[in-house]
Amino acid sequence: MANHKSAKKRARQTIVRNARNTIRRSSVKNAVKKVRLAIEEGNKENASSLLVAAQKQLAKLAKHGVIKRNSAARRTSRLASQVNNI
Numbered sequence: 001m002a003n004h005k006s007a008k009k010r011a012r013q014t015i016v017r018n019a020r021n022t023i024r025r026s027s028v029k030n031a032v033k034k035v036r037l038a039i040e041e042g043n044k045e046n047a048s049s050l051l052v053a054a055q056k057q058l059a060k061l062a063k064h065g066v067i068k069r070n071s072a073a074r075r076t077s078r079l080a081s082q083v084n085n086i
Helices: 005-041 044-064 069-084
Strands: none
Touching: 005 044, 005 069, 044 069
């Protein structure tokens, strides 16, 4: 356990940030799943609209450092190519 006042504060901040990042990660996973489901159904209009929302969320995660920038770019690129191949 932390002994200094500042270390205790950092421990509290870590708990809050970890919970926030977990929620954001899971929301992005759900957005990507919706895009993949629309791709499987062959619904290009729905998939492309869902892709925009997923891209936005991935970019936000990368911006805030929850995931790496190249990881977000890779996921976005692969989803976009799958939507374009419908």
